[in-house]
Amino acid sequence: MRATGFKVLGVAVGLAAAAVLIGLYVSKLTTDNGSKAYTVPVQTQGGHKVVDLQIETVAAVGPQFSPAHPDYVSYLVRDAQGKWLRRTVWRLPANATVHMTIYNFDGASGLRNPLYARPQGIDGNSFMLDGKATDFINPDDTSHTFAVPAYGLVVPLTGVADNAKNQCGYAPCALSMAHHTITFTFHTGKVGHYRWQCFVPCAAGWIDGFGGPMQTIGYMDGFLDVI
Numbered sequence: 001m002r003a004t005g006f007k008v009l010g011v012a013v014g015l016a017a018a019a020v021l022i023g024l025y026v027s028k029l030t031t032d033n034g035s036k037a038y039t040v041p042v043q044t045q046g047g048h049k050v051v052d053l054q055i056e057t058v059a060a061v062g063p064q065f066s067p068a069h070p071d072y073v074s075y076l077v078r079d080a081q082g083k084w085l086r087r088t089v090w091r092l093p094a095n096a097t098v099h100m101t102i103y104n105f106d107g108a109s110g111l112r113n114p115l116y117a118r119p120q121g122i123d124g125n126s127f128m129l130d131g132k133a134t135d136f137i138n139p140d141d142t143s144h145t146f147a148v149p150a151y152g153l154v155v156p157l158t159g160v161a162d163n164a165k166n167q168c169g170y171a172p173c174a175l176s177m178a179h180h181t182i183t184f185t186f187h188t189g190k191v192g193h194y195r196w197q198c199f200v201p202c203a204a205g206w207i208d209g210f211g212g213p214m215q216t217i218g219y220m221d222g223f224l225d226v227i
């Protein structure tokens with residue numbers, strides 16, 4: 001009887017601790033959800049909304065963008081004036097065509113799931129890698145992915161070679177430095193708040209490469225705020 005009492009108490013304490021942890025996680029996500037959005041300028045072509053979204057991926061975001069976490073791997077977005085911003089919540093119009101350009105300055109970490117080395121959810125299921133049509137890359141060469149699970153969208157980003165000259169240390173990285181350029185087109189659907197993230201365990205020094213910047217809005221994760 002006594003042993004059962006202890007067991008029940010143990011389970012109750014365990015459940016309470018789990019509830020507190022889940023509560024903290026949800027409250028953090030809610031706060032991150034309120035991160036400042038970058039509103040992507042919209043053009044209209046033949047009555048259809050079109051946007052141009054330019055982002056870069058860097059090995060270390062640097063003290064200018066993140067004094068608290070200069071070594072965090074990160075995505076940045078380029079505004080209409082050509083200035084890089086550390087914002088990963090992007091406001092996009094619903095039912096629009098999005099022409100995306102990603103400049104990747106980081107080296108390869110490799111994919112854990114090789115399926116993500118094949119692009120999905122974009123026009124033609126193919127992207128341009130440095131101007132060459134590509135529908136598959138070596139999973140080991142993957143540096144990051146740009147993925148929007150709700151859209152079934154994933155695009156693998158090829159990493160800069162280890163021995164490449166003129167590699168970028170801290171963001172913002174100039175286009176004169178070693179990088180790969182990935183371009184593709186996708187479409188937003190109905191209004192909503194859609195998570196996007198990287199699926200490469202690229203957070204060096206964190207458990208399994210998935211901690212720190214990999215689970216913090218403003219670095220390797222964000223939202224498409226479709227309005």
Ligand SMILES: [Cu+2]
Nearest residue numbers: 144198202220
């Ligand atoms: Cu990543």
